[in-house]
Amino acid sequence: MFVFLAENIGTILVGMAVFGIVSAIIAKMIRDKRNGKSIICGSDCSSCRSNRC
Amino acid sequence: MQTLKTIRPGNTVRVTDIGGVGPVKRRIMEMGITKGAEVTVRKVAPLGDPVEITIRGYELSLRKADAERIIVDNRSTAE
Amino acid sequence: MPITIALAGNPNSGKTTLFNALTGSNQFVGNWPGVTVEKKEGRLKGNRDVIVADLPGIYSLSPYSLEEVIARNYLIDEHPDVILNIIDGTNLERNLFLTTQLTELGIPVVLAINMMDVVKKNGDKINTSQLAKELGCQVIEISALKGTGIMEAAKAAVDTAGNVKTIPRHGFSGTVEHTLAHIEEAALHDLSEERRRWYSIKLFERDEKIIAKLKLGQEQVQHIEDSIKSCETEFDNDSESIVTSERYAYIESIIKGCVKIKNKGSLSASDKIDRIVTNRWLAFPIFALVMFIVYFVSVTTVGTFVTDWANDGVFGEGWHLTGGSAYEEAAGNFEIERLKVEVYLTAAREAGLNAEAVAETLESEEPDEAVVDAFIADASAAPVAAQLDVTDEEGNLEETLSVSATDFKTALTAEEPDPADFGVWVPGVPVIVGRFLEAINCAEWLQGLILDGIIAGVGAVLGFVPQMLILFIFLAFLESCGYMARIAFIMDRIFRRFGLSGKSFIPILIGTGCGVPGIMASRTIESERDRRMTVITTTFIPCGAKLPIIALISGALFNGAWWVAPSSYFVGMAAIVCSGIILKKTKLFAGDVSPFVMELPAYHMPTAGNILRSMWERGWSFIKKAGTIILLATILVWFTSGFGWADGSFGMVDMSDSILARLGSLIAPLFAPLGWGNWRAAVAAVTGLVAKENVVGTFGILYGFAEVSEDGIEVWSELSAAFTGLAAFSFLVFNLLCAPCFAAIGAIKREMNNAGWFFIAIAYQCVIAYVVSLCIYQLGLFFSAGNFGIGTVAGFLSLAGFLFLLLRPELKGQPLKTGGAFGINA
Numbered sequence: 001m002f003v004f005l006a007e008n009i010g011t012i013l014v015g016m017a018v019f020g021i022v023s024a025i026i027a028k029m030i031r032d033k034r035n036g037k038s039i040i041c042g043s044d045c046s047s048c049r050s051n052r053c
Numbered sequence: 054m055q056t057l058k059t060i061r062p063g064n065t066v067r068v069t070d071i072g073g074v075g076p077v078k079r080r081i082m083e084m085g086i087t088k089g090a091e092v093t094v095r096k097v098a099p100l101g102d103p104v105e106i107t108i109r110g111y112e113l114s115l116r117k118a119d120a121e122r123i124i125v126d127n128r129s130t131a132e
Numbered sequence: 133m134p135i136t137i138a139l140a141g142n143p144n145s146g147k148t149t150l151f152n153a154l155t156g157s158n159q160f161v162g163n164w165p166g167v168t169v170e171k172k173e174g175r176l177k178g179n180r181d182v183i184v185a186d187l188p189g190i191y192s193l194s195p196y197s198l199e200e201v202i203a204r205n206y207l208i209d210e211h212p213d214v215i216l217n218i219i220d221g222t223n224l225e226r227n228l229f230l231t232t233q234l235t236e237l238g239i240p241v242v243l244a245i246n247m248m249d250v251v252k253k254n255g256d257k258i259n260t261s262q263l264a265k266e267l268g269c270q271v272i273e274i275s276a277l278k279g280t281g282i283m284e285a286a287k288a289a290v291d292t293a294g295n296v297k298t299i300p301r302h303g304f305s306g307t308v309e310h311t312l313a314h315i316e317e318a319a320l321h322d323l324s325e326e327r328r329r330w331y332s333i334k335l336f337e338r339d340e341k342i343i344a345k346l347k348l349g350q351e352q353v354q355h356i357e358d359s360i361k362s363c364e365t366e367f368d369n370d371s372e373s374i375v376t377s378e379r380y381a382y383i384e385s386i387i388k389g390c391v392k393i394k395n396k397g398s399l400s401a402s403d404k405i406d407r408i409v410t411n412r413w414l415a416f417p418i419f420a421l422v423m424f425i426v427y428f429v430s431v432t433t434v435g436t437f438v439t440d441w442a443n444d445g446v447f448g449e450g451w452h453l454t455g456g457s458a459y460e461e462a463a464g465n466f467e468i469e470r471l472k473v474e475v476y477l478t479a480a481r482e483a484g485l486n487a488e489a490v491a492e493t494l495e496s497e498e499p500d501e502a503v504v505d506a507f508i509a510d511a512s513a514a515p516v517a518a519q520l521d522v523t524d525e526e527g528n529l530e531e532t533l534s535v536s537a538t539d540f541k542t543a544l545t546a547e548e549p550d551p552a553d554f555g556v557w558v559p560g561v562p563v564i565v566g567r568f569l570e571a572i573n574c575a576e577w578l579q580g581l582i583l584d585g586i587i588a589g590v591g592a593v594l595g596f597v598p599q600m601l602i603l604f605i606f607l608a609f610l611e612s613c614g615y616m617a618r619i620a621f622i623m624d625r626i627f628r629r630f631g632l633s634g635k636s637f638i639p640i641l642i643g644t645g646c647g648v649p650g651i652m653a654s655r656t657i658e659s660e661r662d663r664r665m666t667v668i669t670t671t672f673i674p675c676g677a678k679l680p681i682i683a684l685i686s687g688a689l690f691n692g693a694w695w696v697a698p699s700s701y702f703v704g705m706a707a708i709v710c711s712g713i714i715l716k717k718t719k720l721f722a723g724d725v726s727p728f729v730m731e732l733p734a735y736h737m738p739t740a741g742n743i744l745r746s747m748w749e750r751g752w753s754f755i756k757k758a759g760t761i762i763l764l765a766t767i768l769v770w771f772t773s774g775f776g777w778a779d780g781s782f783g784m785v786d787m788s789d790s791i792l793a794r795l796g797s798l799i800a801p802l803f804a805p806l807g808w809g810n811w812r813a814a815v816a817a818v819t820g821l822v823a824k825e826n827v828v829g830t831f832g833i834l835y836g837f838a839e840v841s842e843d844g845i846e847v848w849s850e851l852s853a854a855f856t857g858l859a860a861f862s863f864l865v866f867n868l869l870c871a872p873c874f875a876a877i878g879a880i881k882r883e884m885n886n887a888g889w890f891f892i893a894i895a896y897q898c899v900i901a902y903v904v905s906l907c908i909y910q911l912g913l914f915f916s917a918g919n920f921g922i923g924t925v926a927g928f929l930s931l932a933g934f935l936f937l938l939l940r941p942e943l944k945g946q947p948l949k950t951g952g953a954f955g956i957n958a
Binding site for chain 3: 082083098099
């Protein structure tokens, strides 16, 4: 088992990093949805600079 | 009797009456165009409509159809 | 006990800026119950016991527009502890009109005169203590923009809350007061003292909503009506007008005593600018020119330069921080040597020598020296000589070199220059990451996910950030200087002809940044029908997220042709105007035109800081979007395009056998008449529904963005090979016009507040997109190549149908009813 770990340590670390990032993103999207913000751009338009004329 | 519609840009006139009834008349008056108020016609938009007027110190743009309801004293006051 | 401060004031008075300053980030945004108007509340900074409620910007408390009804219902029903009335100091008279009404409600009022900085700059003087005495409320000078006086205003409001009663100082003329007293007696004895004033005036004005609210009996209503009628006869005017006139008369009298305007009547700088910009003949050309410049510069000129750096450099092989030109030179020289070899070999063949053996061995990793030497010996003996024409970029002849056997031998020793040897070479992201992953022995599939999936997709999108930033700078400037309001003024006549008012243009202008606030901005339009129409057409104008698509197509598929980027803007405008005409002629939308009474704010020069901040905020939001939702989408696309069932088992397959390819192939035929019936394009368009940038991201993965073509020049070479010019333009137009991203679709759903209307909106957008793209492709094929087929027939039929809907006679609209112009259902 340790041999497996040692050989594939690179893959495992990178894989965990990617998984971590993806989870963080999804978690943030769920939080945004709960707070009434848009999940796509993470803002609620009132503080968005694009909301001006 | 002249209406605001016919006043050329650059002229200042006084409002004597506002025709019609209802929400549009109310809105026009609420924006400051009341009997006795001074109105200056600033310019007419490229296609003839709307018109931009100066009323009570600010710029307002009005449809010609609405300007037609506003009856003015056609003695132009000097600017 | 929490105190509530209600923030009330005219539109454009700086209310939003004040609200943000008072509450910071402690805001909660929702909707006023039952309607789609935004409700903002927040806690006062530094005092969590105080709630600030932001009321919609209103000119009056009349019953005729949604915003006004909401505001007054809040004020009478919720009864906040104090009203903070924000007033534009450069526009006192009209702003005070609302104030006279607010003071009648029986709620304490504190006045905050905003824009004092501008007032002082103009040299005008406002005697605030005199004003306070006349109006019976505290008056605080503020400048929301500069940040002065805000906390004093807040403190004054808090102190006044619930303590002091604002007694309305202003009385109407005798006869009116008499009538009001009558009304109070007849109908309002049940109300508390301080409320009676406002209600009596409303009843005098025959306010239907108040009459209903008070549940008055027939007799009472009749009695009041008689009183009103006699008053009206005396004044020879209707009650509403009497009240409004007297209010302004009162305001005029106060102003005389408290305000001194310095330069009355002279042309301000704004007026001078307007003379040119809204001039009868120049206005349109100027507008067209401005938007053309914005898009041309952002995408095609400056934009292309920075994007090439981003795409080929940062996300490609790499780029030179310094030493770029030296490398270019060396690479050029190497190229000449290489061509010398080629040209000499050709000459040798022509002379009858056998060049195949040497050509073959030269191609191999380790050329056979003996074969090469033998060839050179033969060639020198012949003797074989060649000529090389060196041309520059445009194909013009620069110089002619002669190539002898010796030259040939020298040329063979030339080494390809390594960019890393010249100056500071920064390798591209894929290169760096690739090396790292190799070094730590990361598994193949994971490398694939990261390099061919995430970096390819997100990198493709991020490559356009520089162009977006430039566009954002332009937009920020146009918005903050006030030019946009002028556009509404100019466009009103056209819009009116086609069924909308100039007010409908504001959401469209906001939509050039992001469609979601644009759709929400349609709330300022009073007519329900016009509002719906505006919501449907707002997203036709290209938003920021569509810019990468425009940039990609104009850059990769049209080689940076000057007309492509601006054309996307004008196609959007045309779609809006045409949709306006077409829809207005249908039963659903026909009706009288809504009134257009609009205020034009003064121009002002935006500060560089403001513009840069705006650009940075939007840019950063774009980058964040790329790193979140787009990143997720690229992973999904990579997975579904790299895996599938082959030979009965599931695993990594060739792209064309993947799940995505199979699914895509099912819907691809739908787009064949549009010129791009391949699965990759179809899939890309669909991913665009999540976020428009995904079209570029998906293309990045499906067309191998991370792999550079052999000669290292074009990054998007595979893509440009897959689309003809006509198909590319048709694809562009389809993505510009079809249903927007989920966020905007959600906004449309919320604004329509009705499943039927929502469906109509989305369906209309998709149909228009399809039909227009169809016409472009089919008719384009016909006129350019003479192809005639069933598609062409479809194209002509669509065009005919389109023109019919556009040009048919207008339906008779319904007559303008009282209140009908404002279409209130609340």
